[in-house]
Amino acid sequence: MSKNKPIQVFEYQKLKIGQDGFTETHFQSLVLFNEKNSNKYFTAVHKGILFNCYVGVIQIGGLTIEILPKADSNDNKLIWRDVLLHMLKECKLIQVDNVSETHLKKKYNSVLEAYYDIYLNEIEYLIKRGLIKKYRKNQSNQLSLKGKLLFSQNIQKNLVHKERFYCSHQVYDRNNLIHQILLEGLSVLQHLETRGFTDRINRIMLEFDKIDKVKITPRHFAKIQTNRKTKPYTNAIQIARMLILNYSPNISSGNENMLTLLFDMNKLWEEYIFRILHKYKPATYKVSYQNSDNFWENKRIKPDILLTKEDGENFIIDTKWKITTSNKPSDEDLKQMFVYNLHWESPKSMLLYPQIDQKDSEFGNYKFKYNDRINQCKLGFVSILDSGRIKKGKQLCDEILSKIQ
Incomplete structure (x- = not known):
């Protein structure tokens, strides 16, 4: 496994050329990649990169850059990398159910190394079972x-x-689509500088010597049919999909191969809160995610999370991954939450932010009543950490539910 430590930066932080081995070539590769993706991942600044709400990992040749989330004054990057891994695992965006989080913390230098090792473990397991024909x-x-x-x-x-x-x-x-996909995933790892995995990759590749090399595209994954014989391949195929579809080989002349695994932190926070509520809620609650409904003409509205009690009463939660010093909702948020309240007949709604040292606001009343019902909205704050450790899911769920009582 590679001993090269990744460059670790926080979201909305700058990375300058010359910092920790980040070169002009790396800079040019990132700029070109970003331009091909509508400049959504970061902003090119003078001799550097300014990251935004996207977190995750980028590997350019032998250089790995981790962009970490950060929602309080704790500057410990190891803790925030563990937070990112934890959230990705809860949201099923990294298939590490067979590996403990403690193992992850001790074993891997970067998020990508976790994927590489688990991918090779999965294929070695399949080889021992016997590759299907x-x-x-x-x-x-x-x-x-x-x-x-x-x-x-x-x-x-x-x-x-x-x-x-x-x-x-x-x-x-054995020369079938599933093995062709796994072979392409192995080829991606060969082209990347994964020095610590080279021997394992070469050894595994010997088992695929009679498999055709095929240029894999998204349509190939749509052709895979899950059945009794192919079910053990599920995890390996999911990671192969990530490797293949996020790989950019020689995106311009002279530049290095690149693999990117980036997540919008706003969407990750939203899904994480939903999954925590869904997993740990009492039986008296039903939780649904992004309940989209018609609003006007062909426009739709979609609150992040809808909680429904057994008596039919609804509560709306809209998540916001950003730091706010205000203790009152913005005018725009108030209008949006008011529409949610009316449309889903919810007496209460809450804007849920990550917590530094803020305190929840009180429920404020909307002046307009609907069917003589008082509609309310508030700001709520929760921390994902407790004394420097990731908070237990049940504790986090209970905290959130207590805020809407």
Whole structure:
């Protein structure tokens, strides 16, 4: 495993050329990658990069950059990397169910190394089980008639060699789409500078020597059908998809290969809060995520989280991953939450922010009543950390539910 430590920065922080091995070549590769993605991941500044709400990891050649979330005064980057891994695991964006979080903290230098190691573990497990075989059609020259003779192709290819037959026949072997995808994922790792994994990758590749090399695209993943034989491949295919679809080989002449794994922290926070509530809520609550509904013409409205008690009463939670010093909702947020309250007949709504040292606001009343119902809104704050450790999910869930009572 690579001993090179990644560059670690926080969201909305700058990374300058010359800092911790970040070179002009790395800078140019990032700028070109960002331009190809509508400049959404960061901003190019004078001799550097200014990151925004996207967190995750970027590998350019042998350099790894981790962009970490940060929502309080704690500057311990190891803690915030563990927070990121924890949130990705809860949201099923990293398949590490068979690896403990303590193991993750001790073993890996970066988030990407976790993916690499788990991917190789999964393939080694599949090899020990025995790689599955499938039937496929094969068209080739044969010394004896096998299957169906293709007359026109036989005339074209065997005009001189009368002893050969160009046939179409079925073959039962390992050369199928699933193994072609896994092979492409291994090829991505070979092209990246994953020095600590080189021997394992080369050893595993020997098991795929008779698998065709195919340029894998998103449509190939749509063709995979899950059944009893392919179910053990699920985790490996998911990680292969991440590796293949996020890999940018030589995105411009002279630049290095790049792999990116970036997440919008606003969306990650939103899904994380939903999954915590869904996992730990009492039986008296029902939790639904992004309940989209018609609003006006072809426009729709979609609150982040809708809580419903067993008596049918609704509560709205809208998550915000940003630091606010105000103790009152903005005018824009108030209007948005008011619409949610009316549309879903919810008496209360809450804007939920990460906590530094803020205190919840009191529920404020909207002056306009609907069906003689008082509608209310407040700001709520929760911390994902407790004394420098990741807060237990049940504790976090209970804190959130207590805020809407």
